[in-house]
Amino acid sequence: MFGKFARVVAGLSMAAWGVTAHAAYQLNLQTPATKEGVSVHELHTIILVICVVIFIGVFGAMGYAMYAHRKSKGHVAAQFHENTLVEILWTVIPFVILVLIAWPATRTLLAMRDTAQPDLTIKATGYQWKWGYDYLSGEGEGISFLSNLATPADQIHGTAPKGEHYLLEVDNPLVVPVGKKVRVLTTGADVIHSWYVPALAVKQDANPGFIRDTWFRADKEGTYRGQCAELCGKDHGFMPIVVEVVSAEKYTAWVGERTKKVAAAAEDADKVWDLAALKQRGEKVYQTNCVACHQANGMGTPPAFPPLSGSKVVNGPKEAQIALELNGKQGTAMAPFKQLSDTDLAAVITYVRNSWANKTGEVIQPAEIKAARK
């Protein structure tokens, strides 16, 4: 109890110190990195100015009345309660202003929704609580990976100082080439998520069972950070999105490197492992991919996320568990994990089947996963 209290106080005072240490105080939208973002920025400025002008008009009048028409100044109330001309004017003028606003808004919207003829198509899948990316067409087709929060837990719990990109850093960022039209298909594996990168002016819900799309064309190289924007459960605040926009050459190099890695992992799949080595590797995979739901002690957070320790599936025939890991389970929060390599999957299954109350003693080899994929 006292420890927790001390942590709270320490955390709060650190934040108070932070106010003076680094002043962000950003007042407006993030600097846009796409043409559409620039349009949105301009649109927002126009409407803001219109609102401020009307606001000053209306409350200027109110302020004047509050000052000049006070009883304490001896002002006697007039008794008018209608004026047809004024009433028509203040109905028609706002209407005209709204039409003027709607015009540029419509133009911008039509451009934002035109996803035709992309150079690159990537599917973004929202999982509880990470993003998965599949490069579907264009340069890099076939690349597929998961993108997890990279901020260590001790930074979140205040036992380590927070890094510069606290909560906005991932292990595998989405890499795309600069100046190319990137179409992003969104879908959810379990509940609704939302793919949101402010600087790219993109936010698209990821609905389970459906595919929706959006697009962006980044003008500048750089790293753009965003977050899941639709409440998706416990770790909704911990599934960031990082997009790295790189030059065409760098992108080609990245694609080459990625493809080589996949090939290496495929060869790797024929290697035969022993229990200890596989378990050790499996624990790492578990920490990255499974721990958010099933917990470090394997007890899960029932009912949505059942315990693995003592689970019937985990202690039953291994084929059933392999199929479950590869395909997920319909109608539950269990997502498919086929993006992981054969070795990683073999390792994590071995780890789970030999941890906590589970003592099957079985070693699952990567080759078995490879076979099960077919």
Place this chain on the structure above:
Amino acid sequence: MSAVLDTHGHDDHAHHPTGIMRWVTTTNHKDIGTMYLWFSFTMFLVGGIMALVIRTELFAPGLQIVDPERFNAMTTYHGLIMVFGAIMPAFVGFANWLIPMQIGAPDMAFPRMNNLSFWLLPPAALLLIVAQFTPGGGAGVGWTMYAPLTVQAPMSMDLTIFAVHILGASSIMGSINIITTILNMRAPGMGLMRIPLFCWTWLITAYLLIAVMPVLAGAVTMTLTDRHFGTTFFNAAGGGDPVLYQHIFWFFGHPEVYIIAIPAFGVISQIIPAFARKPLFGYTSMVYATASIAVLSFLVWAHHMYTVGMPVEGQLYFMYATVLIAVPTGVKVFNWVATMWRGSLTFETPMLFACGFLFLFTMGGFTGLVLSIVPIDVQLHDTYYVVAHFHYVMVAGALFSAFGGIYFWLPKWTGKMYNETLGKWHFWLSFIFFNMTFFVQHFLGLAGMPRRIPDYSLQFTEFNVISSIGAWGFGLSQLLFLYIVVSTIRSGKKAADKQWDGADSLEWTHLPSPPPYHSFETPPVLK
């Protein structure tokens, strides 16, 4: 026997039970109104404590006082309790107290049903609170309760669904009562276009409630059967669609915004003329503007869901329909300002709250206009900008209006006057701390901070610190309000029958302060 009955005759029901049984069995509109208001204030404190848990957690980056599940539960039940437990019952309390007196009726049309609609509220509130202590804790799904997250949620979700059903039944009964009372029980000569604007706003609101509460009940019932009975309304694998839930919910949810705002407009429309000592400008256009806002509110629901991936034609339609609402809303604001124009103004506490309402509600209206523009909303949807926007509408709008109304009618209801100095303190503290809490959230949203997150990245720290300090200030200021009300009831100075110069509705002109237990047993004579 019959002789006894004869001698007591008409006065018999004035011999009501005393003590707790008076309140349990009462069918008197004033007693029921009082209970609604106290219930609402209690829920306001409960929801407020939840808000302070949220703001304290967000005071600093990192997780400090609650884990993420508990945090999500706090945002969920803060919303549900404030909307269904605090704000809606507050205005039903006003309706109960005022409608019979303002139209010259002895009581509400269905007094026993009136008792039932109140007494349904405490069990519903209890369910929402007990839900926090069930296995798995409160459901962290947001007050909007989007599927399929709700299908995963622990058993507290079922309690919450049941609570929503009960609250809906209570609202529908209350609405039937209000409509029947206003349409059938007006004193002779009190034509529909003569009733005070507060009654008009409630008449329109009651129709909205009857139209949309069943829709909400439907949405949560579908959630319930998806959870337990194998239906797949919101599950694509069974031919359903998670977005269907959002359409149904917001078909309720958008009119709900006006269910909260329209009675607030009514209260403001009573207060401003009273302190301007001048009749309300544009009574008729006020009635039409309110009615058209109500009708339009059924046609714009999907502006809450621009990012679900609807066709661009759909986005365009909902954008155009939504900006249209700015026209009648603007008319109302202009009317209020015109009422003040060339009046003879004084600024007692109710008028301060009315001016605060006008100022801040208009800001909420403008951010609403910004959000109605699809390309901008794509940036701001589900960020703190939206949180700031609807708190400007709900807190600075509905809550300030309710405070103004309490200060305005407290002298009438209790026959005693509140302490004007403390009232003004309450206003200024609320006004300053409210803006400190929520104004900075616009900046957070613009910079891209998503809502409903228990922890945030470092660039959002400064404004969150300011917002959290403001929230504590705002919360503590409300204890002053409690003190003012209690000390008025206990030891306030005697109030005049017509405490405010410019007040002109029947409760001020025809009834003493406090009014008798049964007012207008014979209809008032109207000129």
